[in-house]
Amino acid sequence: MKLGIIAGFGEEDFKMAKSKGLSFIEICYNVGLDCREFYDQLDNIKARINKYGVEIGSIGRWGSDKIAPDGSIIEEELQNSYLLIDICAELGCNVFNTGVNYVESLSKFQNLTCAVEFLQKLVDYGKIKDVKVATYNCDWNNYVRCPEIWEYTHGHIKDLGIKYDPTHCINCGSGDYLGEVSAWGDRFYHVHIKGTINVNGDHVDDPPAGLDMINWGAFIGLLYAKHYDANLSIEPHSDTWRGELSDFGVDFTINHISKFIYSR
Secondary structure (H helix, E strand, O other): EEEEEEEEOOHHHHHHHHHHHOOEEEOOOOOOOHHHHHHOHHHHHHHHHHHOEEEEEEEOOOOOOOEOOOOOOOOOHOOOOOHHHHHHHOOOOOEEEEEOOOOOOOHHHHHHHHHHHHHHHHHHHOOOOOOOOEEEOOOOOOOOOHHHHHHHHHHOOOEEEEEEEEEHHHHOOOOOOOOOOOOOOHEEEEEEEEEOOEOOEEEEEOOOOOOOOOHHHHHHHHHHOOOOEEEEEOOOOOOOOOOHHHHHHHHHHHHHHOOOOOOO
């Protein structure tokens, strides 16, 4: 497994990742951002990859509507997804993360049918580019995020993967993140590392991994059992851990999680 971090793609982002001994940067190019502007930066990004020896571990698009109210695929977002997959291929990145919005005016069956249609298009296009597609298990404008839905979507699309973050299972799902890894870990293509603390059922904060309530040793132990040998991506998320605490929090996470990573 490799350890990296969610960041931008500027010079300072690569310099930071290199200084901390991280292997990759994950880029989240989310709703509202112009994917053509990202594409126009490819030469600069390639130069930084070569300069710092830091790879692009995954690229994702969170929050955008993929399905219109009438159940049709939104062509602009389909093309954005294709372009981001093209960017993955250009940068030697083999995972694209995405989600699918739920349309309230449609039935559950219709929503599942729309999701499968959209995701199948991405998986088929990704195969041409040698890029794998994963759905993120976050609830940000996405309902393809739990085993009850994966049974249909991932059960039908055999090459569709999962971008997994145990905090989403705790805060928005069953809470049984170890059970989800045990049942679905062989479909994980990418994993996020961030902590969470809940008290009396209420979410309090997302501190660095190791200062939270997740059993990271058991979690990563199960990843080994599922033969997961891909990326672990640090996600600095908490408003508490900003300013002077920010750098300490990232370093704390690196030190804590590195203990569980076998180095060849």
